[in-house]
Amino acid sequence: MDTETIKNKIFEILEKAKGKKKLKEKDVIRIASEELNVEKDDVKKVLRDLIEEGKLCYSYTGGASSVEIPSEEYLREKGMIK
Amino acid sequence: MPKMYDTPLLDELEKGPWPSFVKEIKKCAAKNDMAADELGLLEKSYKTKIGYWKHGGIVGVRGYGGGVIGRYCSIPEEFPGVAHFHTVRINQPSAWFYTTDALRTICDIWDKYGSGLTNFHGSTGDMILLGTRTEALEDIFAELSSRGWDLGGSGSAMRTPSCCVGPARCEWANIDTLELCYQLTQEFQDELHRPAWPYKFKIKIAGCACDCVAAIARADCSIIGTWKGDIKINQDEVRNYVKNGFDIQKWVIDMCPTECMSWDGSTLTIDNANCNRCMHCISKMTKALKPGDEKGATICIGSKAPIVVGALLSWVIVPFIKVEKPYDEIKDLVRKMTEWWDENGKPRERIGEVIERVGMRSFLEYIGVPPQPQQVKEPRRDPFWFFTEEDIEKIKAKEAEEKKTGVYKF
Numbered sequence: 001m002d003t004e005t006i007k008n009k010i011f012e013i014l015e016k017a018k019g020k021k022k023l024k025e026k027d028v029i030r031i032a033s034e035e036l037n038v039e040k041d042d043v044k045k046v047l048r049d050l051i052e053e054g055k056l057c058y059s060y061t062g063g064a065s066s067v068e069i070p071s072e073e074y075l076r077e078k079g080m081i082k
Numbered sequence: 083m084p085k086m087y088d089t090p091l092l093d094e095l096e097k098g099p100w101p102s103f104v105k106e107i108k109k110c111a112a113k114n115d116m117a118a119d120e121l122g123l124l125e126k127s128y129k130t131k132i133g134y135w136k137h138g139g140i141v142g143v144r145g146y147g148g149g150v151i152g153r154y155c156s157i158p159e160e161f162p163g164v165a166h167f168h169t170v171r172i173n174q175p176s177a178w179f180y181t182t183d184a185l186r187t188i189c190d191i192w193d194k195y196g197s198g199l200t201n202f203h204g205s206t207g208d209m210i211l212l213g214t215r216t217e218a219l220e221d222i223f224a225e226l227s228s229r230g231w232d233l234g235g236s237g238s239a240m241r242t243p244s245c246c247v248g249p250a251r252c253e254w255a256n257i258d259t260l261e262l263c264y265q266l267t268q269e270f271q272d273e274l275h276r277p278a279w280p281y282k283f284k285i286k287i288a289g290c291a292c293d294c295v296a297a298i299a300r301a302d303c304s305i306i307g308t309w310k311g312d313i314k315i316n317q318d319e320v321r322n323y324v325k326n327g328f329d330i331q332k333w334v335i336d337m338c339p340t341e342c343m344s345w346d347g348s349t350l351t352i353d354n355a356n357c358n359r360c361m362h363c364i365s366k367m368t369k370a371l372k373p374g375d376e377k378g379a380t381i382c383i384g385s386k387a388p389i390v391v392g393a394l395l396s397w398v399i400v401p402f403i404k405v406e407k408p409y410d411e412i413k414d415l416v417r418k419m420t421e422w423w424d425e426n427g428k429p430r431e432r433i434g435e436v437i438e439r440v441g442m443r444s445f446l447e448y449i450g451v452p453p454q455p456q457q458v459k460e461p462r463r464d465p466f467w468f469f470t471e472e473d474i475e476k477i478k479a480k481e482a483e484e485k486k487t488g489v490y491k492f
């Protein structure tokens with residue numbers, strides 16, 4: 001499976017969950033690997049790359065961490081976009 | 083010049099003989115706007131009895147999910163200096179040994195980018211830098227990491243492991259707490275920086291049962307140094323203590339929790355089979371008593387403060403384990419434990435709570451540690467594993483066989 005497809009799937013999953021459910025790294029990996037029928041490790045690798053690039057971020061509420069698409073406002077504050 | 087606030091309520095807290103956080107914040111506030119507004123905000127909280135902090139959200143450095151804890155002020159118009167007031171955790175060196183140079187470096191970085199306020203140390207063990215803005219985070223991280231520092235853990239991650247001073251300064255250490263702490267920190271880098279678990283997981287390492295890091299109460303995984311075999315007694319030194327007026331009966335014999343010691347006026351006897359290695363007698367008569375020669379550690383699991391359920395103390399899982407480089411056995415064990423917890427835990431459930439809910443049997447089976455008497459936590463709490471369907475089938479088959487042949491096997 002090519003990386004682009006996995007990337008798009010991850011964004012699709014996170015867009016769908018936005019504002020409704022906090023997804024942990026594990027949840028994203030599980031859903032993507034089931035829906036695309038790819039190995040969890042492959043999804044994990046792509047997910048981690050997105051996090052490294054800053055396209056995705058870890059977030060934190062009440063002690064539990066999740067993965068989210070960062071807002072433009074946040075990226076601007078961090079100086080990652082103009 | 084930072085704004086100065088009137089702080090009559092906080093000023094009260096400078097009056098006692100003890101160290102005062104108000105005094106310290108004021109020192110920072112004289113030259114730092116963030117610290118000044120922090121002081122003003124706190125005074126307001128004291129007046130209104132309302133907290134003005136918002137928690138959490140996406141705040142961190144790129145690639146990491148831990149190490150920065152997001153804090154925002156809910157009334158930033160009134161206190162712009164603390165509109166953002168994020169906390170940065172720095173992974174402390176094993177047992178908190180620093181050179182003054184190292185501390186100066188950290189403080190200089192923090193004066194440049196943050197409020198100047200610090201907390202040495204947080205209860206996880208990390209150095210805590212209090213109060214900075216989102217846009218400063220990447221610069222702070224770059225400056226810290228270029229000087230060899232790394233962020234600590236936060237969120238649902240492995241938290242920065244910590245340990246007691248151990249063999250660096252303490253003769254009672256049964257294990258090299260510092261090296262083990264360092265090696266576990268290295269081993270679990272991914273888990274430390276990228277929170278993937280149901281909740282936090284803490285490792286604390288004490289060199290002996292005196293437990294100066296309170297591992298038994300504060301760590302999901304408490305590793306506590308111990309020994310096998312007999313306590314070494316120097317009877318001459320024992321008599322010396324007594325000769326010098328030490329009430330051995332009152333302070334040692336009567337205080338031994340398992341009542342395994344006796345003193346006949348000239349000789350101290352220990353029934354070592356009943357000693358639970360609590361360290362009490364050794365710490366009272368350092369010159370006379372020493373731990374036995376075969377050193378290792380006891381691994382206990384599950385302590386935590388009350389959140390989902392009440393507070394727990396750690397529970398003995400591995401009564402004795404050798405603690406030798408490269409510590410593969412301990413690393414594997416921690417990995418298995420966290421795997422089981424990750425599989426079974428609900429969000430915000432600590433490993434100790436999952437063991438209480440799912441059962442010790444399932445946990446022990448997964449990590450491959452056999453049930454053993456030392457795991458019994460208290461009298462009448464022993465049957466924490468049960469027969470499976472499979473076991474019952476086996477027993478039935480055995481009984482049928484015995485009935486048929488008339489030969490009974492035990």
Ligand code: HEM
Nearest residue numbers: 340356454455456457458459460461462463464465466467
């Ligand atoms: C030779 C005969 C007996 C033997 C070897 C024996 C042995 C035992 C043992 C090993 C225990 C467990 C102790 C513990 O876990 O703390 C026990 C508990 C008990 N036994 Fe017996 N027992 C005998 C006769 C009896 C009789 C005749 C009675 C009652 C009429 C009795 C009543 C109990 C009770 C009530 C307990 C529970 C005590 C507690 O948990 O506080 N036993 N027994």
Ligand code: HEM
Nearest residue numbers: 438441442455457458459460461462463464465466467468
């Ligand atoms: C309505 C009648 C009874 C009630 C409500 C009752 C209630 C209780 C309760 C609440 C316990 C404590 C259980 C625990 O903490 O685990 C207990 C223990 C015990 N009861 Fe009863 N009981 C009754 C009748 C009896 C009778 C008739 C006997 C003996 C002939 C008896 C023998 C015992 C013994 C030996 C224990 C201790 C068990 C142990 O510690 O393992 N009980 N009972």
Ligand code: SF4
Nearest residue numbers: 246252289290293294
């Ligand atoms: S826990 Fe034991 S070994 Fe560690 S510093 Fe305290 S007394 Fe020494």
Ligand code: SF4
Nearest residue numbers: 338357358360361363
């Ligand atoms: S170490 Fe504790 S249990 Fe063992 S003999 Fe000394 S006081 Fe008793």
